[in-house]
Amino acid sequence: MATALSSVSAAAAARAEVAAYLEASARKTLLRFITCGSVDDGKSTLIGRLLHDSKMLFEDQLAALRRDSRNAGGSEGVIDYSLLVDGLAAEREQGITIDVAYRFFATEKRKFIVADTPGHEQYTRNMATGASTADLAVILVDARHGMLTQTRRHAYLANLLGIRRLVLAVNKMDLVGYSQSRFDEIVADFRAFAQTAGLGQFAAIPVSGLQGDNVIVRSAAMPWYDGPALLEHLESVPAARRTDAAPFRMAVQWVNRPNAGFRGYAGRIASGSVRPGERIAVLPSGQQSRVKSIVTFDGDLDLAIEGQSVTLTFEDELDCSRGDLVSSAAVAPELVSSLGATLVWMADQPLVPGRSYWLKIGTRTVSAQIGRIDHLLDVNSLERQPGRPLALNDIGWCEIELDRPVPGISYAEDRQLGGFILIDKLSNATIAAGLVESFTAARSGSTAEAGDSRIMWIGGASGAERAALAAGVQQRLQAVGRIGFILDEALLRTGLSADLGTDGEDRTESIRRAREVAKLMALAGVHVLVAMDVAPEEAHPGRMVGPADLDEKGADQWVI
Amino acid sequence: MNAPVSFGQHSLSHLEQLEAESIHIMREVVAETERPVMLYSVGKDSAVMLHLARKAFFPAPPPFPLLHVDTTWKFRDMYALRDRVARESGMELIVYRNPEAEALGINPFDHGGLHTDMWKTEGLKQALDRYRFDAAFGGARRDEEKSRAKERIFSFRSASHRWDPKNQRPELWSLYNARKGARETIRVFPLSNWTELDIWQYIYAESIPIVPLYLAAPRPTVERDGLILMVDDERFALREGERPVERSVRFRTLGCYPLTGAVESEAATLEEVIQEMLVATTSERQGRAIDHDGSASMERKKQEGYF
Ligand SMILES: Nc1nc2c(ncn2[C@@H]2O[C@H](COP(=O)(O)OP(=O)(O)O)[C@@H](O)[C@H]2O)c(=O)[nH]1
Numbered sequence: 001m002a003t004a005l006s007s008v009s010a011a012a013a014a015r016a017e018v019a020a021y022l023e024a025s026a027r028k029t030l031l032r033f034i035t036c037g038s039v040d041d042g043k044s045t046l047i048g049r050l051l052h053d054s055k056m057l058f059e060d061q062l063a064a065l066r067r068d069s070r071n072a073g074g075s076e077g078v079i080d081y082s083l084l085v086d087g088l089a090a091e092r093e094q095g096i097t098i099d100v101a102y103r104f105f106a107t108e109k110r111k112f113i114v115a116d117t118p119g120h121e122q123y124t125r126n127m128a129t130g131a132s133t134a135d136l137a138v139i140l141v142d143a144r145h146g147m148l149t150q151t152r153r154h155a156y157l158a159n160l161l162g163i164r165r166l167v168l169a170v171n172k173m174d175l176v177g178y179s180q181s182r183f184d185e186i187v188a189d190f191r192a193f194a195q196t197a198g199l200g201q202f203a204a205i206p207v208s209g210l211q212g213d214n215v216i217v218r219s220a221a222m223p224w225y226d227g228p229a230l231l232e233h234l235e236s237v238p239a240a241r242r243t244d245a246a247p248f249r250m251a252v253q254w255v256n257r258p259n260a261g262f263r264g265y266a267g268r269i270a271s272g273s274v275r276p277g278e279r280i281a282v283l284p285s286g287q288q289s290r291v292k293s294i295v296t297f298d299g300d301l302d303l304a305i306e307g308q309s310v311t312l313t314f315e316d317e318l319d320c321s322r323g324d325l326v327s328s329a330a331v332a333p334e335l336v337s338s339l340g341a342t343l344v345w346m347a348d349q350p351l352v353p354g355r356s357y358w359l360k361i362g363t364r365t366v367s368a369q370i371g372r373i374d375h376l377l378d379v380n381s382l383e384r385q386p387g388r389p390l391a392l393n394d395i396g397w398c399e400i401e402l403d404r405p406v407p408g409i410s411y412a413e414d415r416q417l418g419g420f421i422l423i424d425k426l427s428n429a430t431i432a433a434g435l436v437e438s439f440t441a442a443r444s445g446s447t448a449e450a451g452d453s454r455i456m457w458i459g460g461a462s463g464a465e466r467a468a469l470a471a472g473v474q475q476r477l478q479a480v481g482r483i484g485f486i487l488d489e490a491l492l493r494t495g496l497s498a499d500l501g502t503d504g505e506d507r508t509e510s511i512r513r514a515r516e517v518a519k520l521m522a523l524a525g526v527h528v529l530v531a532m533d534v535a536p537e538e539a540h541p542g543r544m545v546g547p548a549d550l551d552e553k554g555a556d557q558w559v560i
Numbered sequence: 561m562n563a564p565v566s567f568g569q570h571s572l573s574h575l576e577q578l579e580a581e582s583i584h585i586m587r588e589v590v591a592e593t594e595r596p597v598m599l600y601s602v603g604k605d606s607a608v609m610l611h612l613a614r615k616a617f618f619p620a621p622p623p624f625p626l627l628h629v630d631t632t633w634k635f636r637d638m639y640a641l642r643d644r645v646a647r648e649s650g651m652e653l654i655v656y657r658n659p660e661a662e663a664l665g666i667n668p669f670d671h672g673g674l675h676t677d678m679w680k681t682e683g684l685k686q687a688l689d690r691y692r693f694d695a696a697f698g699g700a701r702r703d704e705e706k707s708r709a710k711e712r713i714f715s716f717r718s719a720s721h722r723w724d725p726k727n728q729r730p731e732l733w734s735l736y737n738a739r740k741g742a743r744e745t746i747r748v749f750p751l752s753n754w755t756e757l758d759i760w761q762y763i764y765a766e767s768i769p770i771v772p773l774y775l776a777a778p779r780p781t782v783e784r785d786g787l788i789l790m791v792d793d794e795r796f797a798l799r800e801g802e803r804p805v806e807r808s809v810r811f812r813t814l815g816c817y818p819l820t821g822a823v824e825s826e827a828a829t830l831e832e833v834i835q836e837m838l839v840a841t842t843s844e845r846q847g848r849a850i851d852h853d854g855s856a857s858m859e860r861k862k863q864e865g866y867f
Binding site: 011014015017018019021022025026027028029030099100101102103104106110111113125126128129132133253254256257258262264266267268295296297298305307308309311322346358360361363415416419420421423428429430433 | 591
């Protein structure tokens with residue numbers, strides 16, 4: 001009886017305690033930050049210390065850590081915190097961190113996601129990767145060495161990628177006798193650099209990652225410093241960056257059509273907030289409607305805000321599909337077909353001017369060609385260099401021509417919708433990160449566009465499937481007195497594209513020729529059914545047609 | 561990802577942000593790949609992943625099947641939950657068992673490392689090849705193990721399912737590049753940024769069904785090689801002098817029952833489990849026999865195609 005009672009009350013106590021914890025935790029915010037600096041400045045040690053001292057390590061991890069510390073040749077009893085954040089075997093052999101690692105810890109107030117980014121020169125691409133999602137950057141400097149070339153590079157890059165909160169952590173203060181004058185000297189150097197580079201405000205904190213000074217709690221060894229410890233600062237940095245005033249924008253990821261009665265547009269809200277009744281515009285079509293409902297698994301919402309994943313339904317039937325942008329109608333961006341952008345080159349193979357790359361922005365993928373390369377930036381001197389094709393780790397300002405328009409949104413305005421990646425069409429590698437700075441409006445109302453609606457790209461897994469579908473579409477057109485012309489691979493191969501193979505650049509070229517022929521024929525009033533094996537992004541101008549379209553639409557919809 | 565946000569009264573908590581990010585990832589995969597599948601291992605991470613998938617595509621059911629790469633040696637409670645959950649979600653459940661392992665009677669008692677190799681590593685490759693899946697969702701988290709901290713969310717595998725840690729694509733913002741060569745496949749980890757504690761908090765907050773083995777109960781067990789093992793059925797090969805003893809235990813991670821260590825615990829409710837988590841002193845993978853052969857071993861297994 002007594003035991004039953006006590007176990008009941010133990011369970012009740014646990015429930016109450018957990019409920020209280022969860023309630024507090026529900027208010028917990030999330031801060032993403034990166035740590036960067038040069039090799040051996042002590043990044044790994046500092047992160048290890050944060051993990052360790054915020055009690056996110058478990059007993060067996062600690063045991064492994066002590067064992068590894070001994071094996072790594074450290075002195076007996078001294079824990080090497082850097083071993084906590086060192087992952088891949090190959091890296092461990094080389095003894096350097098060569099990739100971005102993500103670490104997690106939490107305090108009462110916040111959950112933190114830390115991107116540990118490398119200090120080694122050739123891995124700048126990883127630094128850009130870590131910075132792209134970070135709200136704050138901790139830049140480490142070894143107090144003995146002061147600012148190095150890499151420090152400048154990383155501070156500049158963090159700022160370039162839109163991180164507006166910088167922390168200068170002057171590390172290894174124990175090795176300079178906790179000297180205030182040394183700290184002041186380094187801070188003055190950094191301030192001078194920050195001014196020339198246009199970095200704005202930063203916080204400076206003297207620390208010792210190894211000894212734990214000013215990491216979690218303020219250190220007695222530096223009474224001359226009266227600011228917060230690093231963790232206190234990270235916990236108290238104001239969380240909000242955007243304001244309620246930002247316009248509502250959401251890139252459509254997926255059209256949800258479980259049955260004829262429901263058509264929803266799924267996406268993650270990139271900026272602003274939305275309520276039912278909100279007047280929206282869909283880009284690029286420009287069609288407008290109102291939000292009918294905000295659908296989620298947990299019920300319809302009255303309000304959805306930046307960062308939420310939702311499904312929207314509209315009052316009217318619109319032409320809206322993956323890759324489109326839903327925007328508040330009042331402040332819809334214009335459509336643009338050429339961009340001025342900063343590129344950070346991330347691949348071993350250098351940029352080839354004139355070659356066509358995939359450009360993914362929001363949920364939209366278009367073909368892009370790099371035009372003029374205006375200049376490169378020497379991040380050490382911050383001086384401009386004459387334009388030349390970018391190679392690995394180069395940063396340069398380029399003009400980019402797009403084959404289809406995208407909404408013109410700059411990176412300064414929106415980090416989610418103003419950033420893009422370039423993808424190599426042959427290797428499929430992500431070869432560059434881009435930040436939109438300026439743009440030129442798309443030509444509109446040109447004669448070519450008038451014909452675009454007559455082009456249909458026939459989908460299907462095999463040539464036979466496409467042939468069957470094309471024939472079906474042709475019949476539909478015929479039934480309403482229209483001419484449908486089938487442009488297929490066989491036809492092209494015997495003539496126009498006889499000189500081309502079927503892979504790689506030949507394939508791209510062959511699709512380009514088909515597209516140009518289709519445009520001309522469409523201008524002449526013919527409906528062109530292009531029956532080729534193309535990706536959805538290649539199927540333009542015009543639209544992609546699949547078997548489902550033939551099933552569900554009435555014949556009248558085939559007349560355009 | 562512009563976190564944290566604050567809109568007057570209304571702001572997203574860290575769990576809401578994690579949820580939204582995972583949903584975004586799943587939708588990208590469905591939009592950009594041909595034949596996605598969700599690897600469903602019946603554990604707590606799979607439970608959360610499946611729940612998120614149902615949210616991502618609501619009101620439609622998730623537009624991909626569940627794949628359970630079975631070893632025939634899972635806990636009985638796991639099979640029961642698997643079948644129930646598949647029914648409730650309205651998704652197709654594919655159970656794949658490596659026929660070769662089945663024919664040879666590969667088991668954890670007699671075959672050691674070969675057991676994981678053939679049933680899980682080979683079984684997964686065979687299943688993906690056979691059904692021509694080009695993208696597979698997995699429930700791995702970056703906080704589980706050191707080498708996973710650097711894993712991308714979209715992780716590419718060669719035609720022979722090998723992972724090349726030197727050749728990963730940078731992932732910027734929330735722009736995922738899902739393009740791949742004809743025979744390449746992708747493993748996608750939508751829970752990359754969740755921690756074990758996040759998982760438990762979310763299960764609690766959303767009342768997600770989990771295998772009862774996660775909660776403490778009296779169970780027949782033996783102690784062997786430093787692990788407490790549960791004698792889940794009559795196939796458990798007792799060694800000389802071993803006799804099942806009833807202990808109050810729970811599991812922090814679930815796999816093949818002869819390879820999965822239990823912890824002694826009285827935490828019989830989710831609240832008590834979370835409470836134990838908050839003061840936990842042993843990380844979850846310690847219960848898995850597979851990870852004990854050295855810190856670099858998980859990475860080796862991954863290169864060979866083990867998930
Ligand atoms: N004396 C002292 N040594 C440190 C401090 N922080 C790091 N170190 C040492 O500096 C070396 C490089 O540290 P590590 O964290 O691996 O640097 P990383 O390359 O930036 O990750 C190691 O030997 C550390 O023990 C510090 O605050 N004081």
